[in-house]
Amino acid sequence: MKKKVSIKDIAQTVGVSTALVSYVLNNKEKEARVGKEIAQVIRDTAVEMGYQPNQIAKSLKTGKSHTFGLIVADISNPFFANLARNVEDEAKKFNYTVIFASADENAEKSQNLINILTERQVDGFIIAPAENSQEQIEALLKNNIPLVLIDRYFKGLDTNYVMTNNYEASYHAVSHLIEAGRTNIGMVAYKTDLVHMLDRKRGYLDAIKDNKLLKAKTPLIKTVDFNANQEEIGAGIRELFAQNPGMDALFFATNTLTLKGLKSLNKMQYRVPDDVAIVCFDESEAFDFFYSPLTYIEQPLLEMGKKAVQILIKNITDKKSLNTQISIPSKLIVRQSSAIVKKH
Amino acid sequence: MKKKVSIKDIAQTVGVSTALVSYVLNNKEKEARVGKEIAQVIRDTAVEMGYQPNQIAKSLKTGKSHTFGLIVADISNPFFANLARNVEDEAKKFNYTVIFASADENAEKSQNLINILTERQVDGFIIAPAENSQEQIEALLKNNIPLVLIDRYFKGLDTNYVMTNNYEASYHAVSHLIEAGRTNIGMVAYKTDLVHMLDRKRGYLDAIKDNKLLKAKTPLIKTVDFNANQEEIGAGIRELFAQNPGMDALFFATNTLTLKGLKSLNKMQYRVPDDVAIVCFDESEAFDFFYSPLTYIEQPLLEMGKKAVQILIKNITDKKSLNTQISIPSKLIVRQSSAIVKKH
């Protein structure tokens, strides 16, 4: 039970050439005109000897590793963890293995991960690109490495991508707040030029503009750093309240922002939805447990994961295939945090 | 920018043999007595040509893939997602790549994943073993494949493992409930013989016994299936209440059980901690948002992840090294859900 058994070992014990063994074990008997009986013998000895193909050797020969990389911001963030799980499951259906990696919204780390994974000869990438990683993506494209962007994309780049309808979803969510009677709505978002975030901001702004709620002089959007902690986010919210006296609703751009924001609101003793209504992007188990269950935008993680894998594999198997760019709609889940409050 | 550049290409343009290039790029100049000037030329042309080593070829030659597999129950479960992130980071420090996979507490899936990963020639495994996967682990051991169990282990098997002190942590948590004045404490756990779960049950039972609270005739532990939904867990809790009139506290064995359990308790209109105190294993962002912030057992995920990686790598580099079996203590975070309630 020490040494691994190779095709050569099988060939030797059966008394044939390695070629024959390879043909049989790859179900190429027909094309290679292998004898029926000997094929069976080969198959039997293979299982008898406990043969496990060496994928590394296979990959070296064929130039395909049947592996791809999934680069996200942080695998421990439930959003990406769920996405990853869906990607994993879909990949398995096509006999692909996926290697996850976390880039922490950091271009340098991202480049590092891309290097490591290309050295490992992955057949392609699914990437939630970090800010300033545009050249990295371009380089991959130039090198003809199949690639699907997910969650975000770059305006100028013609790539495959799978997104949700960030603009419309935000527009819809904010409109919902307005319909619920809110007139002074703030937004907390990340300080970034990544398109998904810009779209969410645009959706927010347009909804306000279209409903003539915009007070031009006050900045209604507070942006914070990707790695902002609860205090910084709390400070941002405080500023929003200071700049917009009477602010009666907040729209959070992501789950992390929401969670830290809610804790700050609790500390500041704001009540939801009485003092301030809340709507946010993404899901979290915690949203169900907040005293006023949150209204949130549910992203289609299952479909996004599946689609990304399918597109990637299409691109891997047919390198000439055109780019696919899809946007899958999110769903607004309305609950108590954005309820209409009786004025008294 | 089409074809990848190989060591051969570099050798050709510099005008030396591939051996020299290999020596230089692997920093074996000293041992191989490569000329200083030519070494520099080789190094320069390598970066000029944008050389990226082919890890697949390297692996085939050296028999080491510098990769290991991490098999957990479900990567989308925050417990495993966090663990995975810590494993990822620690592995990167040693230049290892990790391949995550979810076995869904299912032995068949687990075997499947092990097969796929061994075919990919991973250098080792970190596994949170599923029930009935003992023979799989034994087989790996017999084949001399380095291996660290995490979160759970098997009583009869001499393997590396990294765990938390499930028994003591549970004992302590339940004792804490008793000290807080609770006298009729139920437990919700998974129906499994995996050691970590048995230990948590034992800790619970012993704490009760040592404090003379045990009513022998009533089964105070309700066990449910791994994939039990909220309704089933709710039904379990209902039964517990029926069998133990006056039950005034519940101990949940995992985060998932807790989340579903709390939702059921809400539905049944039990109030925490007035009607029933709660303590649970694992963390969840949601615990902070429950109206009565939960008292929970915080597992040392960072240390567990790090240790597991370190032990695995030690085992990979020195196959003769003895098994390391460590238990890292968890911490009870006491909050409102287990508070003392004034009787009236």
Place this chain on the structure above:
DNA sequence: CTTGTTTGTTTAAACGTTTAAGCTTAAGTT
């Protein structure tokens, strides 16, 4: 100046596969 040592470099086999091309023998076809 032989012989030995050092320094710098190349050769070539190997890792476990795949696969085009070649080889043999048997079976059809005229």
Place this chain on the structure above:
DNA sequence: AACTTAAGCTTAAACGTTTAAACAAACAAG
């Protein structure tokens, strides 16, 4: 009988590395 085709198998090169061993030239020492 001579030739073609088919069936069944083997040969050998290749994928991109690593590395022990061989080689060659330069230098040192006796």
